[in-house]
Amino acid sequence: MVETLEIDGSMGEGGGQVLRTAVALSALLKKPVRVFNIRAKRSNPGLRPQHLAAVKAVASLTGARVEGLSVGSSQILFYPGEVKASDIELDVGTAGSISLVLQAMMPVLAFSGREVTLVLKGGTDNPRAPPIDYVREVLARNLSRTGYVVDLSVERRGFYPRGGGIVRFRSRPVERLKPFQITDFPGLKSVRVFVYSSKLPRHVAERIAGSASSQIRSRLGVEPTVEYEVLSGEEPNASLDPGCGVLIIGTLGDGTVFASSALGERGKPSEKVGGEAVSEFIRQVEQRAPADRNLADQLVVYAALADGVSALRTHEVTLHTLTTISLVELFLPVRFKVYGEVGSPGGYRVSGAGFKR
Structure with missing residues (x-):
């Protein structure tokens, strides 16, 4: 046994x-x-x-x-x-x-x-x-x-x-x-800002993306691509409850992928949601750590x-x-x-x- x-x-x-x-x-x-x-x-x-x-x-x-x-x-x-x-x-x-x-x-x-x-x-x-x-x-x-x-x-x-x-x-x-x-950091190849929201006004997602993108530009000198998934609540695949979030995805020259994220919550400004994800992302880039x-x-x-x-x-x-x-x-x-x-x-x-x- x-x-x-x-x-x-x-x-x-x-x-x-x-x-x-x-x-x-x-x-x-x-x-x-x-x-x-x-x-x-x-x-x-x-x-x-x-x-x-x-x-x-x-x-x-x-x-x-x-x-x-x-x-x-x-x-x-x-x-x-x-x-x-x-x-x-x-x-x-x-x-x-x-x-x-x-x-x-x-x-x-x-x-x-x-x-x-x-x-x-x-x-x-x-x-x-x-x-x-x-x-x-x-x-x-x-x-x-x-x-x-x-x-x-x-x-x-x-x-x-x-x-x-x-x-x-x-x-x-x-x-x-x-x-x-996963030990080398051959430099950033691209940065993607993916923002999603459901049953919230579109400006919530846009403000999250705007905050994250502007900080990435100013602090890293990189122009990120922005991708939205915004559902008004009328769609059949809309969530039961309102919510939003952001995932910032970095791809390195050798194809390694890493990310940081933040989730919206009641009372938290959209700009803060974007800022939280960016702060973590930038800390990793500054450490030149791939994971x-x-x-x-x-x-x-x-x-x-x-x-x-x-x-x-x-x-x-x-x-x-x-x-x-x-x-x-x-x-x-x-x-x-x-x-x-x-x-x-x-x-x-x-x-x-x-x-x-």
């Missing part, structure tokens, strides 16, 4: 990411896992509906048996079965983040043995998670370096509080993941599984990233070399385990 791996959910950053990553690796490596002290460092500890959705989603891909799966539960036991991915529809619930549910599912789908299509319902734009457009524009494009190809389309946006967004996601599996090198902090975090699992040496440099090392690294090292025979302090520029390097389907 395979020994059950014990994971303290309060380790490091201590949020839902520990649970999502542990369940994904448990399913992929066929190692039973008990995660306890789930979200112990949060004001409302234990499982929330969006965490249940992520665990159930991974379980559905593997025929896993799960114990302790209820709202408020502080521990679960996950007993994985064989990865037998199939096309599924999943309701994350209200405005629960679709991006975070995909974070748990994607490593498993990478080795599923067949192309899989998912239809996910929930929140596309959540203040506590990367927007769904980040997954499409940044994570997916950088993952293609490993040979793992995913694509997605947003059929309807879902904002807080009701969510109701719809995302169609397709995954094409690999035998092995190729390693990646944003979200990418550094989300590529840890793939680097550990890849067949070869991967390396990445980011403008900000986060506790999220360090926590994921510590967790991955409990599951796989790998050791990351990490440099840089939390909140400062840094990166990591690792010789991956060469996992094969």
Whole structure:
């Protein structure tokens, strides 16, 4: 019998990411896992509906048996079965983040043995998670370096509080993941400002774009392209609740893509929304770091599984990233070399385990 791996959910950053990553690796490596002290460092500890959705989603891909799966539960036991991915529809619930549910599912789908299509319902734009457009524009494009190809389309946006967004996601599996090198900054090739809004006056999106574009011009000397997705509310694909946001996407000379984002909220001026995204974007450019902090975090699992040496440099090392690294090292025979302090520029390097389907 395979020994059950014990994971303290309060380790490091201590949020839902520990649970999502542990369940994904448990399913992929066929190692039973008990995660306890789930979200112990949060004001409302234990499982929330969006965490249940992520665990159930991974379980559905593997025929896993799960114990302790209820709202408020502080521990679960996950007993994985064989990865037998199939096309599924999943309701994350209200405005629960679709991006975070995909974070748990994607490593498993990478080795599923067949192309899989998912239809996910929930929140596309959540203040506590990367927007769904980040997954499409940044994570997916950088993952293609490993040979793992995913694509997605947003059929309807879902904002807080009701969510109701719809995302169609397709995954094409690999035998092995190729390693990646995201360490050089060969200069900006282009900057794109993507602004979206629903059930709000058009001038809201225009002011966000205007603020972001003018600051990019003045501080970076670059003329960005601007793309709008503005829905009045009458369209069949309009969101249930009003909302808006911006994603600023930078492409480097070697094709590496990074981004920063900001989400609108009641009472926040449009100019501030644009300014928030620009500030983060410019900080990264000034550090000449090719990977944003979200990418550094989300590529840890793939680097550990890849067949070869991967390396990445980011403008900000986060506790999220360090926590994921510590967790991955409990599951796989790998050791990351990490440099840089939390909140400062840094990166990591690792010789991956060469996992094969």
